[in-house]
Amino acid sequence: MAFSGALTLTDLNDFITPSQACIKPVEQLNKPEEILEPGAASTEIRIDSSGSYYEVAKNEPSRPSTVPQNPENKLQQAQISLNDCLACSGCITSAESVLITLQSHTEVLAFLASNPPPASAAHKVPVLSIAPQTLASLAASVSSGSRAPVAPRQILRRVAAFAREALGFERVYDTTFARHLALREHVQEYFERRDGAGQDGSGSGSGKLPMLASACPGWICYAEKAHAEMLPFIARTKSPQQVMGTLVKAWLAPKWGKRPDEVYHVAVMPCYDKKLEASRQDFYSELYATRDVDCVITTGELELLMREKGWDLSVPVEHEDEPLPLSSSSSSPSLGTPDDDAALPELLTHPGTSSGSYLHALIDAVTRAVAPEPVALSVKTVRTADYAEYALARRDTGTVVFRGATCYGFRNLQNVVRRVGREAGVRVGRGAAGRMAGARVRRRGGAAAATTGSGGGEEDRGLDYVEVMACPGGCVNGGGQLRPIAEAAQDAKDPEGFARSWADSGVHLPETNAAPAGEEGAASGDVALAPQQPASWGSKEWTKVVERSYWQDLPAWAQAEDRLAEADALAARITSEIYASQLVQASSADAPEGIQPAPFRTQYHAVESDVVGLAVKW
Amino acid sequence: MSSDLPYTIRCIATLEGHHDRAWQVAWNPAKPLLASCSADKSVRMYAYSTKPSVSAGSDDPSAVGAGRADAIALTHVSTIPTGHTKTVRSIAWAPSGRTLATGSFDANIGVWEQEEGDGDGEDGENGGGGGTREWECATLLEGHETECKGVAYSAGGELLATCSRDKTVWIWEVHPDSDFECMGVLMEHTQDVKCVAWHPSEQILASASYDDTIKLYADDPDEDWVCVQTLAGHQSTVWALAWSPCGTYLASASDDLTIKVWKRAGEHRWEGNLEIKGAHTRSIYSISWGKGKGDGGLGWLTSTGSDGKINVWDIQEPPEGSKELEHKLIASLSSSHDINDVNSVAWCARAGYEDMFATAGDDGLVKAWVVVPA
Numbered sequence: 001m002a003f004s005g006a007l008t009l010t011d012l013n014d015f016i017t018p019s020q021a022c023i024k025p026v027e028q029l030n031k032p033e034e035i036l037e038p039g040a041a042s043t044e045i046r047i048d049s050s051g052s053y054y055e056v057a058k059n060e061p062s063r064p065s066t067v068p069q070n071p072e073n074k075l076q077q078a079q080i081s082l083n084d085c086l087a088c089s090g091c092i093t094s095a096e097s098v099l100i101t102l103q104s105h106t107e108v109l110a111f112l113a114s115n116p117p118p119a120s121a122a123h124k125v126p127v128l129s130i131a132p133q134t135l136a137s138l139a140a141s142v143s144s145g146s147r148a149p150v151a152p153r154q155i156l157r158r159v160a161a162f163a164r165e166a167l168g169f170e171r172v173y174d175t176t177f178a179r180h181l182a183l184r185e186h187v188q189e190y191f192e193r194r195d196g197a198g199q200d201g202s203g204s205g206s207g208k209l210p211m212l213a214s215a216c217p218g219w220i221c222y223a224e225k226a227h228a229e230m231l232p233f234i235a236r237t238k239s240p241q242q243v244m245g246t247l248v249k250a251w252l253a254p255k256w257g258k259r260p261d262e263v264y265h266v267a268v269m270p271c272y273d274k275k276l277e278a279s280r281q282d283f284y285s286e287l288y289a290t291r292d293v294d295c296v297i298t299t300g301e302l303e304l305l306m307r308e309k310g311w312d313l314s315v316p317v318e319h320e321d322e323p324l325p326l327s328s329s330s331s332s333p334s335l336g337t338p339d340d341d342a343a344l345p346e347l348l349t350h351p352g353t354s355s356g357s358y359l360h361a362l363i364d365a366v367t368r369a370v371a372p373e374p375v376a377l378s379v380k381t382v383r384t385a386d387y388a389e390y391a392l393a394r395r396d397t398g399t400v401v402f403r404g405a406t407c408y409g410f411r412n413l414q415n416v417v418r419r420v421g422r423e424a425g426v427r428v429g430r431g432a433a434g435r436m437a438g439a440r441v442r443r444r445g446g447a448a449a450a451t452t453g454s455g456g457g458e459e460d461r462g463l464d465y466v467e468v469m470a471c472p473g474g475c476v477n478g479g480g481q482l483r484p485i486a487e488a489a490q491d492a493k494d495p496e497g498f499a500r501s502w503a504d505s506g507v508h509l510p511e512t513n514a515a516p517a518g519e520e521g522a523a524s525g526d527v528a529l530a531p532q533q534p535a536s537w538g539s540k541e542w543t544k545v546v547e548r549s550y551w552q553d554l555p556a557w558a559q560a561e562d563r564l565a566e567a568d569a570l571a572a573r574i575t576s577e578i579y580a581s582q583l584v585q586a587s588s589a590d591a592p593e594g595i596q597p598a599p600f601r602t603q604y605h606a607v608e609s610d611v612v613g614l615a616v617k618w
Numbered sequence: 619m620s621s622d623l624p625y626t627i628r629c630i631a632t633l634e635g636h637h638d639r640a641w642q643v644a645w646n647p648a649k650p651l652l653a654s655c656s657a658d659k660s661v662r663m664y665a666y667s668t669k670p671s672v673s674a675g676s677d678d679p680s681a682v683g684a685g686r687a688d689a690i691a692l693t694h695v696s697t698i699p700t701g702h703t704k705t706v707r708s709i710a711w712a713p714s715g716r717t718l719a720t721g722s723f724d725a726n727i728g729v730w731e732q733e734e735g736d737g738d739g740e741d742g743e744n745g746g747g748g749g750t751r752e753w754e755c756a757t758l759l760e761g762h763e764t765e766c767k768g769v770a771y772s773a774g775g776e777l778l779a780t781c782s783r784d785k786t787v788w789i790w791e792v793h794p795d796s797d798f799e800c801m802g803v804l805m806e807h808t809q810d811v812k813c814v815a816w817h818p819s820e821q822i823l824a825s826a827s828y829d830d831t832i833k834l835y836a837d838d839p840d841e842d843w844v845c846v847q848t849l850a851g852h853q854s855t856v857w858a859l860a861w862s863p864c865g866t867y868l869a870s871a872s873d874d875l876t877i878k879v880w881k882r883a884g885e886h887r888w889e890g891n892l893e894i895k896g897a898h899t900r901s902i903y904s905i906s907w908g909k910g911k912g913d914g915g916l917g918w919l920t921s922t923g924s925d926g927k928i929n930v931w932d933i934q935e936p937p938e939g940s941k942e943l944e945h946k947l948i949a950s951l952s953s954s955h956d957i958n959d960v961n962s963v964a965w966c967a968r969a970g971y972e973d974m975f976a977t978a979g980d981d982g983l984v985k986a987w988v989v990v991p992a
Binding site: 226384409410411412414415418472540 | 761763798799800801802803840841842
């Protein structure tokens with residue numbers, strides 16, 4: 001098995017890069033100190049053999065031995081915490097390099113090594129949750145190196161076996177049931193917004209339309225830092241990862257007789273920004289001093305773990321072909337969960353997109369809501385598959401009852417932000433922006449109203465929903481996914497088949513070790529070679545392979561309806577149980593008065609842009 | 619001073635008004651109008667015309683010789699305060715001449731148009747240019763994270779490119795009614811991007827960066843914009859780019875005190891052709907490549923920078939038996955803005971004025987010049 005996804009800092013490749021303008025201040029401890037003559041350097045910095053830095057008082061002939069005590073002052077390393085990152089507007093999204101040290105596979109190993117045995121009172125139950133995009137990435141990688149294609153279901157069994165046998169996890173889940181809950185909540189929220197908005201037009205309080213997807217942490221972070229005016233539009237529904245977190249800590253843990261802080265929950269995700277999401281204060285329980293998801297590792301990090309432990313994912317494990325357990329109450333022998341009602345439905349399929357099918361869940365729901373009236377769905381792809389518009393129109397009148405879009409990648413995201421701002425009449429952007437464009441925007445608004453819609457014609461209804469994801473290609477192409485097996489050394493022929501000498505033609509091929517990012521460097525070299533292999537995203541072809549793998553192999557397809565119905569029943573039960581337990585908690589611990597937080601909703605926080613930056617003079 | 623050069627550079631106007639350093643000058647491609655931008659956050663516009671007294675006899679705006687310098691007059695016609703909260707670093711006219719884009723250190727790009735008609739129709743070709751109608755912000759483009767360093771309209775005016783210290787190059791499609799759609803966010807450079815320049819006839823974009831490289835981009839019809847080539851060779855920051863009017867060559871100016879010219883060798887392939895050394899003693903900040911008023915050839919290339927010197931070369935196709943472009947220094951002027959750095963130089967591209975260029979300096983002055991036979 002030859003993966004190329006070894007994790008280094010330079011592999012970090014979620015779309016939006018850390019900024020130069022990190023404003024984490026260097027802390028200055030203002031010690032009272034006598035003032036020396038101006039200009040005289042009073043201390044110097046010394047580095048000892050272990051690499052620690054010391055501030056050392058310089059020999060002051062004028063003050064011999066007035067400071068007899070230890071003149072060496074060990075300096076602390078500057079550290080940037082996750083909360084610093086979240087509060088800083090310097091980077092437009094996460095400072096991923098910070099996350100990688102705080103939420104990493106080594107952190108997982110360190111926890112597992114220090115976890116006392118189950119008999120001990122301090123023992124924490126280690127739980128692993130795996131995203132379906134992660135399974136697809138692993139499956140595509142394993143399949144590409146073997147004759148027989150391997151399905152995500154088999155990968156789940158194999159990873160579960162690895163997690164239990166090699167790492168000591170006690171429970172392994174995939175996150176599709178959590179996604180099922182998220183989709184239900186999402187649909188409910190959409191109707192709340194739509195009906196609330198319809199009543200008084202302003203939709204004040206209850207949120208606005210269009211509703212924008214909330215599952216992509218890269219998008220959330222970008223919106224919080226750069227487009228606070230978009231926040232009211234973003235669904236408050238938690239992402240599947242955080243729904244899973246709630247499930248594990250607030251529903252499963254009590255079933256096991258554990259408190260939330262007695263469970264250690266690790267999620268495997270296709271995306272580095274999921275680490276940031278898990279670290280949000282909103283998902284931290286003050287009461288139990290624990291996070292809903294304690295640690296997030298990426299697909300690449302999981303693969304690295306397996307390699308470090310010498311686990312070969314291409315080798316089948318027992319029971320991996322057995323049908324998925326149908327009932328949530330039946331035990332799940334293949335996953336080795338011995339009891340009980342702590343099993344969750346596995347690998348639920350939600351037809352639509354490989355980024356979670358948020359839009360399609362809404363299309364389904366709206367179709368059902370309009371029910372006896374037949375509706376027709378039309379799809380229009382604009383330029384690339386990364387932006388597609390869906391319109392649901394009544395067959396009889398042609399009236400559009402729902403207009404949605406899928407929008408992947410930073411470029412398309414920009415246009416959605418502009419469009420939503422325009423359609424909803426919200427001022428887009430920061431600072432002086434509005435002041436400058438004010439007059440003209442107002443005038444154009446009037447013109448647009450007259451002609452109904454900027455594009456004219458049948459665009460009489462603005463967008464109702466947008467499935468926004470920051471990565472081109474969506475979540476199967478997340479920054480934490482495995483890269484295709486390194487293409488054979490760079491093609492030395494040009495597209496017409498002629499050999500080339502790059503140095504002669506002035507092309508700079510990055511040196512292997514000086515390249516900004518190992519493979520990335522190679523990839524950008526490839527760009528120069530062959531325009532048909534664009535971008536540093538690994539090849540588009542590979543994303544398609546992962547996409548196919550994602551939808552592959554659904555032996556239980558015939559039962560899908562049953563399984564979804566069953567999942568729905570369980571979801572309803574869980575929701576009410578969590579509500580009930582929250583009430584108990586709230587009354588026992590003096591929780592903030594009043595409103596119960598909805599268990600599967602969250603909130604967003606605009607980050608004020610206070611970056612002054614250095615005075616740039618060139 | 620090399621007095622043996624065939625041409626001299628004569629100042630025809632010294633335009634005051636900016637109260638901080640002037641960053642860039644741009645000639646309107648359709649109207650007799652010059653724009654300049656400054657750290658004072660304003661854009662100033664100047665109309666120019668051939669003085670009747672001088673041209674009356676010949677009715678020829680291209681009168682030559684020393685008289686030429688007196689033949690053209692520039693006058694300030696309007697100022698846009700812009701509303702940018704920081705330095706306006708860069709300006710670019712759309713080919714129609716009706717729209718001006720401003721790139722600012724406040725990370726935003728302003729798109730400016732003149733208030734529409736008060737019934738007076740289009741201004742005449744020579745009718746005092748800008749007129750008095752107010753320029754207003756039609757759109758503000760946001761997206762850059764930090765200082766915008768460059769803006770440029772494509773030859774057909776369909777696309778606007780912007781670049782920034784945030785290392786990115788953005789491509790916007792111009793839609794009707796001052797609307798813009800983002801077509802690409804190119805994150806190819808590893809440092810500050812100093813400048814963007816469109817090919818004079820095709821949709822090919824070049825960018826220059828503090829990472830010492832030049833990158834070229836093209837639209838992949840099925841995909842997004844992609845980088846098709848990286849040109850390395852400069853030893854330091856590449857400050858400026860200029861395409862030859864014919865589009866076969868791309869000139870680059872750098873902090874390494876050289877100007878390089880790259881020749882197109884394939885649809886999306888360029889290779890080094892010429893290096894000009896020793897022309898400047900300090901950073902070369904700006905170059906411009908105009909048609910010039912020489913005898914055919916590839917036009918006139920001019921450069922300026924921190925040393926305050928202006929150089930003008932006549933560029934000809936390689937002579938028989940050589941692959942390298944022929945370049946001949948035809949005019950040179952030191953201390954063009956006294957002791958100050960000169961940040962921008964730009965040839966006027968309008969017919970009859972190919973011998974005229976403008977400069978912008980750290981002294982806040984904008985100057986207009988003509989190149990006349992010595």
